[in-house]
Amino acid sequence: MRPIPPPAAAQSRLEHDLLGDREVPAEAYYGVHTLRALENFHISGVPIAIYPELIRALAQIKLAAARTNHLLGLLDEPRCRAIVAACEEVMEGRWHEHFVVDVIQGGAGTSTNMNANEVIANRALELMGHSRGQYAHLHPNEHVNMSQSTNDVYPTALRLATHAGITSLVQALGYLRQSFERKAEEFADVLKMGRTQLQDAVPMTLGQEFSTYAVMLGEDEARLQEAAALLCEINLGATAIGTGINAHPDYAAGVCRELARVSKVPVVTAPNLIEATQDCGGFVQLSGVLKRVAVKLSKVCNDLRLLSSGPRAGLGEINLPARQAGSSIMPGKVNPVIPEVVNQVAFEVIGNDMTVTFAAEAGQLQLNAFEPIIAHSLFKSVLHLRRAAYTLADLCVDGITANPERLRHSVEQSIGIVTALNPYIGYAAATEVAALAHRSGRGVKDIVLEMGLMSEQQLAEVLRPEVLTAPQRWPVKVTRP
Template identity: 50%
Template structure:
């Protein structure tokens, strides 16, 4: 294998000549073996970084900070990476020390060596184009890394929101389809009062609608960047007009309007925006898990459980019990949600750990946040397409369970009083008699009034009259 020699201030290393990354990436490969997940496994992050680097090159070209020919080749190399080329060259572990410097240099080195070849030079001939002096000019890991995270998160949140809309729509379809199926409501897993299966699914849809609104608002915080802050927010080694120009180019490249943060020193050390986004994702995960668990319970049976709905039968559920089918989709969705909730803890701790002018734990934030976005998007789509879309209802079972419920006596509270209602409920539970029969035996109401008050349809939209 042919090699090339590269050096940094620590020393010299031999680099395989077939790779586009350089010495600083190579050192990261030697030092960081944590997650086993490489930068290339997050292509939208690689794309976002290349978009940031292209915007930087164009801004520095306009300002005369990087020679025009060099800037143009940097931009062209970025375009190739944005289009998906060279993805296998982004090899650093997502969990790393150094506040993301290894990731930034992996990107700088690949862009530079791709550009060098396009210029007619060999990889590593940095006298013609340098990863630090040119590709990284006027930049620091401390502004390009968090900004690239935000660009990537903003894009990935768009994918998540589309998935959430799909799930919401499927839930709304079921809500309309099942609007007339009566069932018993439950509180604390005990019989409560009548409702409809449509109400149940409509409530689920409302959860998702609310979370779409929360995540959309949180997404806006990802559009305020600290590009031009360089090391600690003071903008050292950067042209004073760069921050506005780079945001302009980045907005054109991505199709999203990005803006400079109000306070670059604060923005460089504070990662609260990521905590805000993660909190919105956690809320969505909690609600989604609740939906999934309710579906498991409503599906339970088929003969000895609630059996109000039938989830699609996707795979055999037991290696020993023939005919058993498990609610695997709500279960896997729940597991994904728990991971998102755990990631929120990681993000909170990494954010809190920032000291003075920089948070060195941003790689931990990026890793956890990207994984939460992936998991939540997949969970939304899986539940929508593998469970909600194809589930069916058991209307007769829903109705019979409701009519047999002692809790129907709740509807009589305004007419016979709480004490009488409680006494009727107690006798019904002890004897197995129906609530209506006991009320008539005790002559607490006439049959006409009793039938009126205990009509399930009336209990769904009560109008109390004495």
């Protein structure tokens, strides 16, 4: 007689919500609310799990809420312990694959909040010795979401996640800034022509040019840190619209203290929770700073592409490291692919800022329903800028070399050096020299000597690199020899 095989493991479990009963995959930690969100939002195809900082922030909030509710006598010890343990696992990076709702969703982030509630509840149930879906023992809404609403959880999680992202972005910009600082030191004595409006201006050093890129990045590091400080004001405890309904009077202060301890972010409770629940000003400000970073970074990449243009028919002042073949038809062609990809990141960030602007403006009355697209836009901008900064530093800036002979020849042949002679021969005479040099194609130095405006020795003194590239005491005009 053939043995009777054991019954097959259940492929699904039955869960119930406002709309009725649904079969949920048995292996899923999420539940019926998340399942409906999966069916409703086929937009980006990108799950919220792509942003681990957001998932960790949600777990930190749920953990802080559980501990605070327990201290206030609202949540018993066994449930609190199980919720905290489940949250700690999520914070360590476990179960992120069960955070499956689309990053772009209706409902002001409710699907994201419920996804977190269900994953944490079902994992907590397992830790208590129960099966997933046995919510009579521990419920996603009743216990994991106790004293909370999506309307205070979601924006607080967004603030924590972007705060973490900004910290990483500042580090990346600092890394790139140091690359430019090293190049500025390396090129400190390399003389070149500066340009305004793509026309010859006055001499400078390549080191001075690269040092400006470092300074620009340093300024943006400071602006990002200022924006991060604004994100530390949270509305946790506001519940639905800021009145704190269904929360203990001491909950807001207590959960803020606990969240600061868990997250290591110095969060504070907003002075007016109704205002804080509907206002997206901090996100708009951060997005504006990210746009500022993108614009300046793109300008730097424009310069690198222009300075390296050629190699023979362009400026050819610097050489970018060759990273790949540049053409399927032109042998030997190498393109500035690293600055080009950073330019494209900048274009994306600028567009994301417009999205954040419209989404923040579209808020109505006591809530902004469009925070999911704000979150998605900010997270993309922070992540892509961070990766772009490291890419630019490692694959481009660190390998840049100069062409000093070509640079010096450009200075010697440039009409722009006549500006340095203004204090000695006067503007009118300098203009005459410049016009003659331009018409004849000859060098400024030769024409000045021919016109008898200065001696060879005087020119040599005035045209020294250290004189050309830094302020000097105003000289007495040279009399014609």
